[in-house]
Amino acid sequence: MTAGRIGLAGSAQSLAGARNSRHGANGPGEPAGIIARSHPPDTVMLFALPLLFALAVPPVEAAPAPWYVWASPSSEHRVCAQTSPGAAWRKVAGPYRNAACRAAPYPTR
Known part of the structure; x- marks a missing residue:
């Protein structure tokens, strides 16, 4: 009977040890493997970096591609x-502003 008690006591201790090993880094309330953040993300950095980038990049102006007459x-x-249209075609007029190649040409710089 004494051996039985030792066995039961030993199994109860091993059960308690198994339960304690399953606790997360934040204590018994958290599951294992999940570590809570110690503080919220820095909101200044969340908004300051994109704003700084947007102000640092100069505005980009895009123009449509010019049209040419090919022979x-x-x-x-x-x-x-x-x-x-191909390797042998040559440019004979242009640049124009539209696909009809009849509009006023782009001003030359």
Whole structure:
């Protein structure tokens, strides 16, 4: 009977040790593996860095790509396109503001 008590006492102690090892870093109220933040994130840094970046970057102005008249070397075909239709095509007029290649050309700088 004495051996039985020792066995029961030993198993009760091992059960308590197993329970204690499952507690998280923040104590018995938290599950294992979860560590609570000691303080909230710094709100000044959350807003200051994006604001600083937005003010540091200069404004960007984008313009549409110009249109050109391209001529085929093998025939008398002409097309209006922003990029070359092929390797052999050559630029004969432009730059223009629209796909019809009839609008006033862009001013040259």
